Structure formats: C-alpha cells, structure tokens
Amino acid sequence: MKPAPFGYLRADSLDQALDALARHGDEARVVAGGQSLLPMLNMRLTKPAVLVDVMRIQALREPVPERGALVIPAGVRQAILLDRPGLADDLPLLAAALPWVGHVQTRARGTLCGSVAHADPSAEIPLCLVALEGEVRLRARKRRRSVRAEDFFTGMMVTERADDELIEAVRYPTRAAGTGYAFAEVGRRHGDFAIVACAAVVDARRMRLAVGGVADRPTARDFPLLDGSALDDALNAFAWDLGAGEDLHATARYRRDLVRQLGRRVLSEARQDSLRCRS
Amino acid sequence: MPQLDAGARHRVRFTLNGAPAEVEVEPRTLLTDALRHGLGLTGTHVGCEHGVCGACTVAIDGVPARACLTLAVGVEGCDLRTVEGLAPEPGRLGVLQAAFRRHHALQCGFCTAGILMSLDAYLRLRPRAGRAELTEVVGGHLCRCTGYAPILAAALEAAAILRGEDPSGPATREATDAEKAHA
Numbered sequence: 001m002k003p004a005p006f007g008y009l010r011a012d013s014l015d016q017a018l019d020a021l022a023r024h025g026d027e028a029r030v031v032a033g034g035q036s037l038l039p040m041l042n043m044r045l046t047k048p049a050v051l052v053d054v055m056r057i058q059a060l061r062e063p064v065p066e067r068g069a070l071v072i073p074a075g076v077r078q079a080i081l082l083d084r085p086g087l088a089d090d091l092p093l094l095a096a097a098l099p100w101v102g103h104v105q106t107r108a109r110g111t112l113c114g115s116v117a118h119a120d121p122s123a124e125i126p127l128c129l130v131a132l133e134g135e136v137r138l139r140a141r142k143r144r145r146s147v148r149a150e151d152f153f154t155g156m157m158v159t160e161r162a163d164d165e166l167i168e169a170v171r172y173p174t175r176a177a178g179t180g181y182a183f184a185e186v187g188r189r190h191g192d193f194a195i196v197a198c199a200a201v202v203d204a205r206r207m208r209l210a211v212g213g214v215a216d217r218p219t220a221r222d223f224p225l226l227d228g229s230a231l232d233d234a235l236n237a238f239a240w241d242l243g244a245g246e247d248l249h250a251t252a253r254y255r256r257d258l259v260r261q262l263g264r265r266v267l268s269e270a271r272q273d274s275l276r277c278r279s
Numbered sequence: 280m281p282q283l284d285a286g287a288r289h290r291v292r293f294t295l296n297g298a299p300a301e302v303e304v305e306p307r308t309l310l311t312d313a314l315r316h317g318l319g320l321t322g323t324h325v326g327c328e329h330g331v332c333g334a335c336t337v338a339i340d341g342v343p344a345r346a347c348l349t350l351a352v353g354v355e356g357c358d359l360r361t362v363e364g365l366a367p368e369p370g371r372l373g374v375l376q377a378a379f380r381r382h383h384a385l386q387c388g389f390c391t392a393g394i395l396m397s398l399d400a401y402l403r404l405r406p407r408a409g410r411a412e413l414t415e416v417v418g419g420h421l422c423r424c425t426g427y428a429p430i431l432a433a434a435l436e437a438a439a440i441l442r443g444e445d446p447s448g449p450a451t452r453e454a455t456d457a458e459k460a461h462a
C-alpha cells in the first residue's frame with residue numbers, strides 16, 4: 001500500500017499555509033499528525049494533489065489560556081496536551097478522554113485539531129468539544145470565523161470547514177465552579193475506536209450528555225436534573241433518537257443499551273463531581 | 280518554505296541513531312520505505328501500513344511513532360532512532376534486547392523491533408514507569424506469538440536495570456511471578 005503521488009509543502013508560517021490552501025482549493029489537504037490522513041493515503045482512499053504540512057508553524061504550537069477557556073492551536077499534539085500540568089483541573093473531561101484516543105504511539109503525533117477536522121463520529125476529541133460547547137476557529141487567507149462545535153460537525157466525517165480554511169485552533173471551555181464532568185467509553189480493546197463514548201457535564205440546573213459512535217456525528221442533549229425512572233425514560237428516548245445502526249462491531253440494540261448504561265453512569269458521576277466542587 | 284514536486288526526488292537530512300544521514304525520496308515516500316529501501320536498514324518492519332500493528336515503530340525526536348504514518352520528507356532535521364541503534368556495538372545486545380532474550384519475549388520476531396523502540400523511547404521519558412503504564416505502551420503493538428506476558432516481564436526487568444536497581448528486586452520478582460503464572 002503506497003500513496004498516489006502528491007506535492008508537499010512545509011509551511012513555516014500561517015500565511016504560507018493559508019496561501020497554499022487558497023491556491024490549491026480542494027486539491028490540497030492539510031497534514032498535521034498524519035494519524036488519520038496517512039492511512040487514507042496509503043489505502044488510496046484519498047488522492048490529494050498537494051499536502052500542506054502545518055506542524056512547523058511556530059505560532060500554532062502552544063495552547064493559550066483565555067478567560068474561561070483553553071485555546072488549542074493546530075500544532076498541538078495529543079500527547080503534549082495530556083502532559084500539560086493542571087489539565088485534570090482545567091479540563092477534566094479532556095484529561096479523562098485523551099488516554100482513550102489511540103495509543104501512546106499515535107498520540108505522540110496526532111493533534112487535537114486534526115481529530116476535529118477528521119470528524120470521525122466515534123472520536124473522543126470532537127465529542128468533548130461538543131459536550132463542553134466549545135468552538136472551532138477557522139481561518140482562510142481573507143476570512144476568519146468561529147463556529148460552535150455543535151454546528152461544525154454536519155455528518156459522518158463531514159464538517160462546516162471550507163476547502164480553503166485551516167482549523168487554526170479549537171476552544172475548550174475550562175472547568176466552571178459547581179460543574180461536574182465525567183467520561184466513559186466501550187470499545188473492543190483499549191485504543192480502538194469507541195463503539196459508544198459518553199461525556200457528561202452537570203451543574204445545579206442542567207445535565208448535558210454527549211454521545212459518540214452512534215449517530216453520524218457527536219450529538220448532545222440537555223436534560224433538567226432527573227433521577228430514577230424519569231432519567232431512564234429520558235435516556236431511552238435519547239438512545240432511540242440517535243438512530244443507532246448496525247456494523248461489524250455492534251448491533252443497533254447493543255449501541256442503544258450502551259447509551260442507556262454509560263449515559264446513566266457518566267451523568268451520575270458528573271453530578272457527584274459537581275456537588276464536590278460546590279462544597 | 281520548501282515546496283516539493285510530486286514526481287521528483289528530494290534530499291532529506293536528519294540524524295539517524297546519532298549520526299547524520301540523508302536519503303532521496305519522493306514526497307509520497309513513507310519513512311518505513313525510506314529506511315528500508317533508501318538506507319537499507321531493514322530492522323524496521325512493515326506489517327499493516329495503516330498504523331495498527333506497531334511493527335514499524337521508531338523514535339522520532341525521542342517519542343515512539345509509526346514510521347508507516349510518517350512521510351520521509353516530514354522528518355527533515357529530526358532525530359530518529361531505529362532498532363539498529365539499540366546495540367552498543369556489533370555482536371552485543373542493549374539492556375532491553377538482552378532482557379527480551381532472557382525472558383523469551385520474542386518468537387518469530389516480526390513485532391520485536393517496534394516494541395523495543397516503543398519501550399526504549401518510553402523508558403527514557405519515564406524511567407519509573409510501572410506495569411500498568413508499560414502494559415499500555417505494549418498495547419500499541421500486535422504480537423501474535425508471545426501472549427505479551429514475557430514482553431512485560433522483560434520490560435519491567437530492563438526498566439529496573441536501567442534505573443540502576445537490583446534486577447532481582449521487587450519489580451522484577453513481580454514480573455517473574457507473572458511469567459510463572461503464565462507458564
């Protein structure tokens with residue numbers, strides 16, 4: 001398995017990358033960590049004319065704390081973020097989910113923005129972005145915009161991003177007082193893509209559950225604070241509404257059951273966590 | 280900003296096992312092929328070519344990574360280590376390699392180079408890594424022969440030796456007990 005021929009451009013600056021994307025349009029692909037793109041190139045599932053490597057752009061290498069959020073630029077690798085001091089305090093959901101993204105050897109190269117761009121419906125990094133109501137910051141040569149995570153993912157590996165746009169950064173809201181977080185997933189083996197992954201965010205008024213691996217994109221729903229059979233009913237309705245399908249890894253029924261079980265577990269853990277943070 | 284044409288071959292320079300190296304490749308050439316065909320270093324194995332099996336793992340700037348998911352043109356200026364760099368001199372084994380041999384941590388050996396490189400890089404970054412952490416590291420590799428238990432035993436023993444501890448100390452005893460339980 002070898003990729004079809006392509007040209008290669010190693011951008012040293014953001015402008016160079018954006019110029020190249022403007023010039024080549026849908027013929028060009030960004031390459032970041034390569035952990036999703038290279039398998040597709042090797043299997044010739046995609047045959048771009050030009051790859052634009054963004055990993056040497058100095059300005060995109062460091063996460064930037066903002067008020068109430070951490071902004072993670074395109075050059076930040078998953079392993080680097082996971083090692084960031086204080087990550088578990090600032091972004092408990094990402095700290096819990098990142099170890100489930102592939103393996104040590106793939107996190108060493110893969111980026112957060114690359115995972116968001118790739119938009120695999122079972123990927124953990126987009127799931128957390130949707131759960132936390134984060135944003136995707138897109139930049140083209142003459143435009144800049146910020147898209148809410150929930151609007152960014154539009155289908156199975158399809159997003160709002162235009163061909164000439166780079167995901168400059170993703171913005172993850174950091175821990176808010178009195179809010180609790182929890183993550184859980186079931187896969188065939190650790191490091192495999194999730195069959196179902198769930199992320200919960202709970203505060204004094206609202207429970208938010210985001211589910212990956214079931215619908216064609218990470219999908220969230222807000223509930224009031226529910227317990228007992230009211231919660232069971234709400235989770236069951238959500239599980240059905242996600243329209244689970246059947247594939248090699250799991251039946252639709254098993255996926256719905258995982259949404260109910262994992263959903264209940266993460267909501268309860270996040271609620272506990274929110275109470276702890278309030279006191 | 281280097282811009283490399285699709286069909287043409289381009290020179291890439293990097294450090295390989297401590298010495299300067301260069302190779303001529305097309306932009307689409309994978310690092311696995313650059314090492315094996317371009318430089319004749321066939322210690323790095325190729326299994327799946329889509330990142331799953333781990334056979335091709337090498338260290339890039341000190342961290343373990345899949346060579347089959349890396350473009351050779353992308354490692355310009357990087358510091359690469361491959362399995363050829365593990366032995367201190369011809370005819371001798373490195374600490375990890377010797378531990379693999381003592382514990383029968385390989386049979387066919389197809390997966391071995393990748394696992395050695397993952398463990399070598401990881402133990403340099405985290406010399407105190409214990410069983411759970413090393414299980415995760417080895418979890419990034421497929422081995423169809425050994426059942427993994429002897430690989431972990433070898434890794435734990437090598438880690439103890441590299442820390443300058445008595446290899447018959449608690450960490451390694453735990454490893455040997457696990458091996459006995461497995462046998």
Ligand SMILES: Cc1cc2nc3c(=O)[nH]c(=O)nc-3n(C[C@@H](O)[C@H](O)[C@H](O)COP(=O)(O)OP(=O)(O)OC[C@H]3O[C@@H](n4cnc5c(N)ncnc54)[C@H](O)[C@@H]3O)c2cc1C
Pocket residue numbers: 029030031032033034035036037038054074100101102103106107109110111112113114115117118120122123124125165166167168191192193194329330331
């Ligand atoms: C063995 C293995 C196991 C894996 N397991 C998991 C898993 O469990 N969960 C999971 O979520 N992922 C998993 N992955 C994929 C993950 O490792 C990738 O890192 C991630 O999906 C893509 O990030 P990347 O930086 O490698 O992007 P690349 O592969 O470089 O790019 C992916 C796509 O995004 C585009 N792109 C990248 N960056 C940008 C940007 N800044 N702006 C615009 N477009 C961009 C590229 O053009 C390409 O289309 C696995 C991969 C492997 C090889």
Ligand code: FES
Pocket residue numbers: 324325326327328329330331332333334335336345346347348
């Ligand atoms: S050959 Fe690279 S991971 Fe299998």
Ligand code: FES
Pocket residue numbers: 384385386387388389390391421422423424425
């Ligand atoms: S020793 Fe044969 S695959 Fe690991």
